[in-house]
Amino acid sequence: MIALQASRAIxxxxxxxxxxxxxxxxxxxxxxxxxxxxSLVSALNVLGQRALQTVETKVDVTLELKTExxxxxALAFKxxxxxxxxxxxxxxxxxxxxxxxxxxxxxxxxxxxxxxxxLTSNPLPASIIIKAKKITDFESIMKFVDNEENLQLIxxxxxxxxxxxxxxxxxTQITHRIREVGMVTSGVFALLxxxxxxxxxxxxxxxxxxxxxIMRLVGASNxxxxxxxxxxxxxxxxxxxxxxxxVIVFLWQSTAxxxxxxxxAGTNVNVSGILKEEFxxxxxxxxxGSIVLSVxxxxxxxxxxxxx
Amino acid sequence: xxxxxxxxxxxxxxxxxxxxxSVTIEAGEFVSIVGQSxxxxxxxxxxxxxxxxxxxxxxxxxxxxxxNINRKDVPLLRRQIGVVFQDFKLLPQKxxxxxxxxxxxxxxxxxxxxxxxxxxxxxxxxxxxxQDRFPREVSGGEQQRVVIARALVHRPKILVADEPTGNLxxxxxxxxxxxxxxxxxxGTTVVLVTHNREIVNSLRKRVLTIDHGHLIxxxxxxxxxx
Ligand SMILES: Nc1ncnc2c1ncn2[C@@H]1O[C@H](COP(=O)(O)OP(=O)(O)OP(=O)(O)O)[C@@H](O)[C@H]1O
Ligand SMILES: [Mg+2]
Numbered sequence: 001m002i003a004l005q006a007s008r009a010i011x012x013x014x015x016x017x018x019x020x021x022x023x024x025x026x027x028x029x030x031x032x033x034x035x036x037x038x039s040l041v042s043a044l045n046v047l048g049q050r051a052l053q054t055v056e057t058k059v060d061v062t063l064e065l066k067t068e069x070x071x072x073x074a075l076a077f078k079x080x081x082x083x084x085x086x087x088x089x090x091x092x093x094x095x096x097x098x099x100x101x102x103x104x105x106x107x108x109x110x111x112x113x114x115x116x117x118x119l120t121s122n123p124l125p126a127s128i129i130i131k132a133k134k135i136t137d138f139e140s141i142m143k144f145v146d147n148e149e150n151l152q153l154i155x156x157x158x159x160x161x162x163x164x165x166x167x168x169x170x171x172t173q174i175t176h177r178i179r180e181v182g183m184v185t186s187g188v189f190a191l192l193x194x195x196x197x198x199x200x201x202x203x204x205x206x207x208x209x210x211x212x213x214i215m216r217l218v219g220a221s222n223x224x225x226x227x228x229x230x231x232x233x234x235x236x237x238x239x240x241x242x243x244x245x246x247v248i249v250f251l252w253q254s255t256a257x258x259x260x261x262x263x264x265a266g267t268n269v270n271v272s273g274i275l276k277e278e279f280x281x282x283x284x285x286x287x288x289g290s291i292v293l294s295v296x297x298x299x300x301x302x303x304x305x306x307x308x
Numbered sequence: 309x310x311x312x313x314x315x316x317x318x319x320x321x322x323x324x325x326x327x328x329x330s331v332t333i334e335a336g337e338f339v340s341i342v343g344q345s346x347x348x349x350x351x352x353x354x355x356x357x358x359x360x361x362x363x364x365x366x367x368x369x370x371x372x373x374x375x376n377i378n379r380k381d382v383p384l385l386r387r388q389i390g391v392v393f394q395d396f397k398l399l400p401q402k403x404x405x406x407x408x409x410x411x412x413x414x415x416x417x418x419x420x421x422x423x424x425x426x427x428x429x430x431x432x433x434x435x436x437x438x439q440d441r442f443p444r445e446v447s448g449g450e451q452q453r454v455v456i457a458r459a460l461v462h463r464p465k466i467l468v469a470d471e472p473t474g475n476l477x478x479x480x481x482x483x484x485x486x487x488x489x490x491x492x493x494x495g496t497t498v499v500l501v502t503h504n505r506e507i508v509n510s511l512r513k514r515v516l517t518i519d520h521g522h523l524i525x526x527x528x529x530x531x532x533x534x
Contacts, residue, residue: 004418210399211410213396217396218387218391218414218458218459218461219462222379222380225414
């Protein structure tokens with residue numbers, strides 16, 4: 001009985017599209033455009049966020065230690081740094097390790113290899129490489145580094161985090177901007193599609209007033225009278241959002257190389273990977289959200305115009 | 309079967325449609341309700357199917373007090389009362405068969421049952437042979453007979469017909485009345501609201517006369533007064 005009722009409700013729902021074909025097409029279109037623009041904004045947001053993270057994790061500060069600094073002193077210094085809550089990681093690189101890295105980097109260069117083989121002692125300094133939890137923490141970390149006890153150990157400071165800091169501030173501003181604009185446009189589009197859906201259902205109810213009247217007189221239950229309209233709205237959102245999200249996924253995949261060059265050039269970030277790991281969840285929520293909203297608006301429309 | 313106890317209905321703007329109407333209709337009766345336009349006949353019919361609710365008094369169908377019937381119970385009531393109302397004609401895009409079947413479909417009756425019941429009721433109204441035509445392809449009288457067939461699909465104990473002969477000529481009107489009498493002879497209680505003097509006079513059945521919301525006469529084998 002329930003299956004029978006459901007199949008009939010679905011049948012009536014599909015008849016509704018047919019009856020107001022142009023209105024149906026426009027409704028699909030509006031829902032799709034709304035979901036598409038919301039997705040576009042959240043895609044930019046996800047990418048911007050990831051770009052920011054990538055830049056942040058790339059930034060570090062290298063402190064070259066004086067030659068006379070012993071390994072014990074260096075390790076003690078490292079421990080002191082590690083204790084700071086703002087420090088993400090500290091790596092100590094001994095002179096030997098520095099040489100090894102250098103050799104590895106220039107493996108293919110016979111001139112350098114020859115030069116290296118002629119060396120009697122290791123000219124490379126030991127160093128300490130610091131990564132901060134947040135780029136803004138470097139300021140305080142550098143203050144700590146600059147105290148007298150520490151300063152004695154250090155030969156040279158690579159302070160290029162300051163350049164990075166301005167880059168990151170810009171990026172942060174942009175992502176915040178995207179989020180603000182995105183929130184407003186998403187809100188507007190969500191509202192717009194809600195209104196359009198509501199109106200479409202209202203018109204569908206109006207178009208079917210005779211059937212509805214007959215249904216009432218012959219004893220169709222309120223739920224049965226209402227179901228096709230809720231279903232109709234549901235179909236709009238499923239198909240509309242489905243199309244929009246499909247297009248977004250397609251666009252994402254087909255522009256992945258371009259996005260890589262734009263946001264992540266020179267890193268090992270996998271743009272398609274972000275789609276799978278992060279953006280698919282966003283899409284899932286959007287899909288769910290549009291379904292919930294469409295049912296809600298049909299619910300209100302039927303409540304209001306069917307007086308159920 | 310149908311009991312109205314001191315029923316009053318006041319519409320918005322203080323329109324008094326019914327005032328203190330008390331009447332009992334027994335099972336199997338054929339009752340005509342007559343009266344001038346705007347005196348509350350349709351309102352009375354709507355009370356019986358819980359389309360309107362009284363401001364005062366009680367409405368009882370069988371032993372079911374429907375005065376303050378729960379919304380979700382209304383469909384149950386409607387499946388026990390056949391209704392012919394002027395406002396609800398046939399759906400033009402459905403065949404006669406589909407129009408009758410529609411009433412069963414929407415109340416959850418199985419496909420097999422529909423195929424069984426629809427020809428039966430179409431046979432009662434004598435239109436089985438035209439079941440695949442569309443409403444525009446049959447006469448007004450035939451359309452009205454299909455509306456009556458549709459009201460019969462749930463095998464109701466009561467049939468309420470509001471002006472079923474409204475737009476029909478004398479011959480077609482007479483046919484509809486014959487049909488209602490036939491349905492009544494099967495044991496269905498029939499409540500007929502009508503303007504048609506000849507019909508009421510020829511019926512020789514019980515007549516209730518309403519005037520300005522008051523039940524002014526109740527005759528066992530009545531004539532159209534006024
Ligand atoms: N929904 C409503 N709201 C307000 N007034 C109404 C409503 N329905 C009916 N009325 C009024 O109540 C009175 C009785 O109406 P009703 O339809 O019962 O009359 P009737 O006897 O069926 O008339 P007719 O013979 O013309 O069909 C009329 O004055 C009508 O205008
Ligand atoms: Mg009337």
